[in-house]
Amino acid sequence: MTDAELEAYVNATLALQGFTLDDERRARVVATFARNAEIARLVTGFDPGELTDPAPQFVP
Amino acid sequence: MNGPDRAAGEDRSAPATGPVDVAACARAVAQGSVSARSLTEAVIRRIARRDPHINAFTAVTAERALRKADAIDAARARGAALPPLAGVPFAVKNLFDVAGLPTLAGSRLHERRAPATVDAVLVSRLEAAGAVLVGALNMDAYAYGFTTENTGYGPTRNPHDRARVAGGSSGGSAAAVAAGMVPLTLGSDTNGSIRVPSSLCGVFGLKPTYGRLPRTGSYPFVASLDHLGPFGTCAEDLALAYDAMQGPDPADPACAGRPLAETLPALADDGPPLRIARLGGYFDDWIGDEARAAVEAACFALGVRDLVELPEVARARAAAFVISASEGGTLHRETLIRDYDGFEPHNRDRFIAGALTPAPWYVHAQKVRAWFRDRVREVFAHWDVLIAPATPVPATPIGEDWLELRGRRLPLRPNLGAFTQPISCIGLPVAAVPIEGVSALPIGIQVIARPWREDLCLRVAARLERIGIARARITGEDAWK
Numbered sequence: 338m339t340d341a342e343l344e345a346y347v348n349a350t351l352a353l354q355g356f357t358l359d360d361e362r363r364a365r366v367v368a369t370f371a372r373n374a375e376i377a378r379l380v381t382g383f384d385p386g387e388l389t390d391p392a393p394q395f396v397p
Numbered sequence: 398m399n400g401p402d403r404a405a406g407e408d409r410s411a412p413a414t415g416p417v418d419v420a421a422c423a424r425a426v427a428q429g430s431v432s433a434r435s436l437t438e439a440v441i442r443r444i445a446r447r448d449p450h451i452n453a454f455t456a457v458t459a460e461r462a463l464r465k466a467d468a469i470d471a472a473r474a475r476g477a478a479l480p481p482l483a484g485v486p487f488a489v490k491n492l493f494d495v496a497g498l499p500t501l502a503g504s505r506l507h508e509r510r511a512p513a514t515v516d517a518v519l520v521s522r523l524e525a526a527g528a529v530l531v532g533a534l535n536m537d538a539y540a541y542g543f544t545t546e547n548t549g550y551g552p553t554r555n556p557h558d559r560a561r562v563a564g565g566s567s568g569g570s571a572a573a574v575a576a577g578m579v580p581l582t583l584g585s586d587t588n589g590s591i592r593v594p595s596s597l598c599g600v601f602g603l604k605p606t607y608g609r610l611p612r613t614g615s616y617p618f619v620a621s622l623d624h625l626g627p628f629g630t631c632a633e634d635l636a637l638a639y640d641a642m643q644g645p646d647p648a649d650p651a652c653a654g655r656p657l658a659e660t661l662p663a664l665a666d667d668g669p670p671l672r673i674a675r676l677g678g679y680f681d682d683w684i685g686d687e688a689r690a691a692v693e694a695a696c697f698a699l700g701v702r703d704l705v706e707l708p709e710v711a712r713a714r715a716a717a718f719v720i721s722a723s724e725g726g727t728l729h730r731e732t733l734i735r736d737y738d739g740f741e742p743h744n745r746d747r748f749i750a751g752a753l754t755p756a757p758w759y760v761h762a763q764k765v766r767a768w769f770r771d772r773v774r775e776v777f778a779h780w781d782v783l784i785a786p787a788t789p790v791p792a793t794p795i796g797e798d799w800l801e802l803r804g805r806r807l808p809l810r811p812n813l814g815a816f817t818q819p820i821s822c823i824g825l826p827v828a829a830v831p832i833e834g835v836s837a838l839p840i841g842i843q844v845i846a847r848p849w850r851e852d853l854c855l856r857v858a859a860r861l862e863r864i865g866i867a868r869a870r871i872t873g874e875d876a877w878k
Contacts, residue, residue: 350753355734362737362746369750373722377758379715385761385768397607397770397824397848 343371419485419580419634423527426484429473433466433484437529440486444532444578450559451576452551453569455491456498457532462486465529482641483527487581490570491533492540493517494614502616503538503566505549506732506739517614518649519583519625519642526641531579534569538741540585540618541725541748542566543593543813544795548742552795555598556872557838561792564594564813567628571598574628575839577871581638582628587618588717589817591626592843595829596787597813599839599870601858602628603635606848607824608653610639611646619724620651621763622717622821630869632858635828636660639851655849663852664859671853673699676785676845678706683815685802687836688786694835695842696784698864699857705776705783710819713769717822718811719754719762726751743810770823777847782857784842786816787829791838820845828854830861833868 338346347367351358358366417425425431441459448454469483489495492502494513501507515521520530535553537545545553545568553568555561556576563572567584571594574582584591586604595602603626610625617623627638640661645654675696684692695701707713730752733740740748776783789802793809800809820827820843828844828851844861846853861867 347750347753351749354730354752356749357734358737358749365746366749366753369746370753373719373750373754376715376718377754377762379712380719380762380765381758383709383712383765383768385764390764390767 338374340371343367343374417580418630419482419637422485422580423482426469426473427479433469433529434463436484437462437466437486437531440531440579447576447578450554451556451572452553453534453563453573453576453578454488454532455501455535455550455569458495458498458530461497462529462531465524469527469529480525480527482523482637485528485581486531486579487523487528487583488530488532488534488570488573488579489517489520489583490536490567490585492536492585492616493520493533493583495520495530495533498533500616501533503536503540503547503550504741506736513614515614518611518646520614522642522644523638528581534567534573534582536569537566538744539725539729539748540566540587540590541744543589543810545569545594546743546795554795555792557599557870558792560794561838562597562795564597564788564792566590568594570628571595571600571602574598574600574630574869575871577873580630581634583625584628585615585618586624586626586821587622588721588821589814591628592787592817592827592829592841593813595628595831596841597792597839599831599841600628601631601635601831601869602626602829603639603851603854604821604827604829605639605851606826608651609655609826609849609851610642611649611652613646613648617728619721621724622720624821624824630871632664632828632855632862633661635858636664636855658849658852660852660855663856666856666860666863668856671781671857672779673701673782673784673857674703674705674780675701676707676783677704679710679819680785680816683789683802683812684786685790687791687838687840688789690835691832691840691842692784692786694832694866695830695861698861698866699784701784705780707776707819708772709769712765713819713822714815716762716765716769717818719758720766722747722751723754723759726754766822769819773823773825774847781846782853783845785820785845787841787843788813789815791836791840816843824848826851826854828858830858830867831869833866839870
């Protein structure tokens with residue numbers, strides 16, 4: 338995802354969810370989301386296998 | 398156990414009213430060497446004297462506490478059997494419901510809310526065991542933080558160096574014990590919020606297995622990761638409190654219907670030999686000198702020679718991060734839309750960004766979490782207890798944004814939880830144990846066991862105390878001169 342695509346996603350999702358932020362606040366959320374996306378890549382870049390289902394209630 | 402000494406010159410007429418441990422408080426009240434009222438009054442005076450320097454408390458429930466103390470004294474006077482924690486003062490993180498108080502969860506916005514009408518289940522259970530609630534404690538707003546630098550209520554200061562953080566998000570809970578104000582507190586731990594402040598303040602903490610203690614009547618952060626647990630001055634404090642709080646609760650859907658599994662007997666350490674290993678790999682990569690010294694000292698004392706590497710720890714931590722961001726952001730989305738300006742500046746953008754998390758990230762994170770759980774279960778086929786650092790470094794200065802660690806410059810606040818987050822991600826029980834003699838400021842380790850074996854965590858914690866390298870650091874009157 339390019340920076341522009343990421344920013345477009347954040348802007349669209351903010352609007353979809355009902356947030357109305359000024360440009361400064363929006364920029365901070367974009368930067369935070371970009372960091373989240375980087376961390377999420379560690380998760381999405383790993384294949385835990387087809388049979389691993391997320392439990393609706395986690396039991397350790 | 399190694400309870401702290403009483404503060405010199407304090408409350409000389411009432412021998413057990415200094416900052417002693419839970420068992421000593423209960424014993425003194427049961428034997429009549431001190432009344433529950435005089436113990437409670439002494440604690441309230443101590444909070445009034447010390448807390449202005451620490452900012453651990455957001456409310457002191459003096460009237461309620463004295464009522465409860467009088468009831469205990471009356472029961473004793475008429476010869477009734479006292480419950481095990483009779484007269485023991487305790488306080489709770491302000492995300493626990495306390496009847497008559499708004500449940501702040503660290504947020505000024507919640508001051509407008511109606512006061513709770515009933516106590517949280519764990520508060521009720523401790524009071525049923527005779528403990529006396531004396532107040533509510535500061536925290537990171539909505540439990541999203543590791544430092545308790547709360548904008549609305551001010552930072553909680555580390556009792557060992559008031560220019561430094563107490564850790565978080567249960568910073569008030571750890572600091573109140575470390576400052577000798579109360580011997581017992583409750584906190585919550587989603588990604589490390591009991592273990593991080595325990596380490597930085599030099600006290601003991603217990604994060605039980607996910608689903609062990611009911612969360613009914615506590616304000617959530619991340620429902621699929623939230624745990625509640627105690628802080629204390631020694632392993633025995635934790636065992637006494639934890640044993641009094643166990644038991645199923647149908648009102649918390651995550652709470653397991655497991656029978657009481659007492660941990661106090663395990664402290665005698667006379668069970669079968671334990672297979673203990675040290676966690677390496679990821680846990681060695683991100684460790685500072687003091688934390689490494691603490692782990693090495695504990696492992697040397699326990700005779701631990703084996704190093705174990707868990708697979709994909711960084712991904713497990715990332716999974717916990719994604720789940721926390723998504724669930725936490727969703728929880729607060731409407732409040733943030735309505736009242737962005739009133740929300741904690743330290744975490745409002747993080748909550749909003751979390752609310753935007755794509756569903757596939759979240760679902761994949763839950764899958765990674767389940768995968769990691771299964772791999773770690775395999776490790777526990779060979780080991781009973783694993784030792785790991787609790788925090789990469791001791792307490793950092795209030796306001797500090799960055800952490801220099803082994804040549805790397807890292808954002809400080811999220812990385813205080815680098816070692817705790819992967820463990821709570823899969824709900825394992827952990828005792829946070831303060832290790833003495835390795836650094837000027839306190840630093841702790843994690844003692845980790847397989848699910849439902851809190852007894853093993855506390856057994857090893859007690860062994861480390863007995864050996865003499867684990868000890869809570871409680872500040873005395875000298876700290877205020």
